[in-house]
Amino acid sequence: MTDQTTRFDEPGFDAAAHARKSAQSLAVVQAMEAALGAGANDMRPYFHEDFRWMGNYGCGTKEGVEAFRRNWQLPLRAAFSERTYLTDRFLADGDWVSCFGHIEATHSGTFMGIAPTGRRVHVPYIDFWLIRDGKIADNWVNVDFPSVLFQLGEDVFGGRGWEAFDRGETAPPAPAQEGIHA
Numbered sequence: 300m301t302d303q304t305t306r307f308d309e310p311g312f313d314a315a316a317h318a319r320k321s322a323q324s325l326a327v328v329q330a331m332e333a334a335l336g337a338g339a340n341d342m343r344p345y346f347h348e349d350f351r352w353m354g355n356y357g358c359g360t361k362e363g364v365e366a367f368r369r370n371w372q373l374p375l376r377a378a379f380s381e382r383t384y385l386t387d388r389f390l391a392d393g394d395w396v397s398c399f400g401h402i403e404a405t406h407s408g409t410f411m412g413i414a415p416t417g418r419r420v421h422v423p424y425i426d427f428w429l430i431r432d433g434k435i436a437d438n439w440v441n442v443d444f445p446s447v448l449f450q451l452g453e454d455v456f457g458g459r460g461w462e463a464f465d466r467g468e469t470a471p472p473a474p475a476q477e478g479i480h481a
Contacts, residue, residue, distance in 0.1 A: 321393055323430075324391050324395065327396075331435060332386065335384060346436075347435060349363075350367065350436060350437070352371060354440045354441070355440070357445075378407070378408045379407065379420065380405050381404060382403070382404040384402050388400070394430045395427065397425070399423075400423075400424060401422055401424060402421075405419055405420075406420055406451060410451065413448070416451055418451060420447050420450045424441065424442045426440050
C-alpha cells in the first residue's frame with residue numbers, strides 16, 4: 300500500500316520515515332531521468348512491470364515499458380535530436396514525485412506531420428510519478444505540444460489562444476449571467 304492517504308496531522312505520523320521514503324522515491328525518478336538524458340535504450344530497471352504512462356491529449360497513453368519505448372521514447376528521439384532534459388524543480392512526498400521542466404532539442408525529424416526544420420525547440424513538461432516496489436508504477440504527464448507546434452510555425456489555436464487577451468488584441472469574454480463574478 301502506498302502512503303497516498305497519509306495524514307500528516309494524525310497521531311503516530313513518522314515525519315522522519317516519511318522524509319526517508321520521499322528521498323528514496325526521488326532517487327528512483329532522478330536515476331530514470333539521468334538514464335533518459337544519457338540515451339538509455341532499456342528503461343526496464345526504472346519502471347514497474349505494471350507501468351502506465353498517461354499523457355495529455357496528443358501524447359497518448361502507454362501501457363507497459365515496451366509501449367512507452369515504441370510509442371513515446373523512440374518517436375521523440377526520431378523527431379528531436381540533441382536533447383537536453385532540464386528539470387527545474389522536483390517535489391517528493393512519500394511514494395509520489397513530481398517535477399516541471401523542459402527539453403531543449405533540435406527538430407531533426409518529422410513531428411506531427413511537420414518536416415524537420417532544424418529549429419531548436421523548448422518542450423515544456425510536468426510529470427507526476429507513483430513509486431511502487433522501488434520502481435515507477437504510474438506516470439501522469441503533461442507535455443505542451445501546442446507550444447512546440449507553435450515554435451515550428453503551426454498555431455493549433457488558429458490565433459484564438461487566450462494569449463490574445465494578454466496582449467490586449469482581443470477582449471476576454473465575461474459571464475453573461477447577472478450575479479456571477481469572475
